[in-house]
Amino acid sequence: MSQQGRGKVALLMATAACFLGGTIGIPVVITLEPFIACYALRSGPPEQFAQVLLGPVAYSSVAVRQGWRGCHPCLTAAIRLRC
Numbered sequence: 001m002s003q004q005g006r007g008k009v010a011l012l013m014a015t016a017a018c019f020l021g022g023t024i025g026i027p028v029v030i031t032l033e034p035f036i037a038c039y040a041l042r043s044g045p046p047e048q049f050a051q052v053l054l055g056p057v058a059y060s061s062v063a064v065r066q067g068w069r070g071c072h073p074c075l076t077a078a079i080r081l082r083c
Contacts, residue, residue: 001010
């Protein structure tokens with residue numbers, strides 16, 4: 001849109017989308033948090049391992065084009081798991 005000379009409209013739309021996403025998302029997360037906590041407390045070691053592994057794997061699959069910089073969070077998570 002900015003290449004068409006409508007940069008102001010694009011920024012306004014992005015700002016409105018961010019505001020609405022936060023306004024709707026925060027109450028949803030607050031509402032679902034007790035259920036997520038109950039699930040996390042009921043899960044055993046295999047499920048906890050899968051949950052811990054999911055974050056770095058998801059990040060590295062998204063950041064696959066960044067090479068070494070995409071692997072850095074995965075390595076940091078692996079070091080933190082050891083402690």
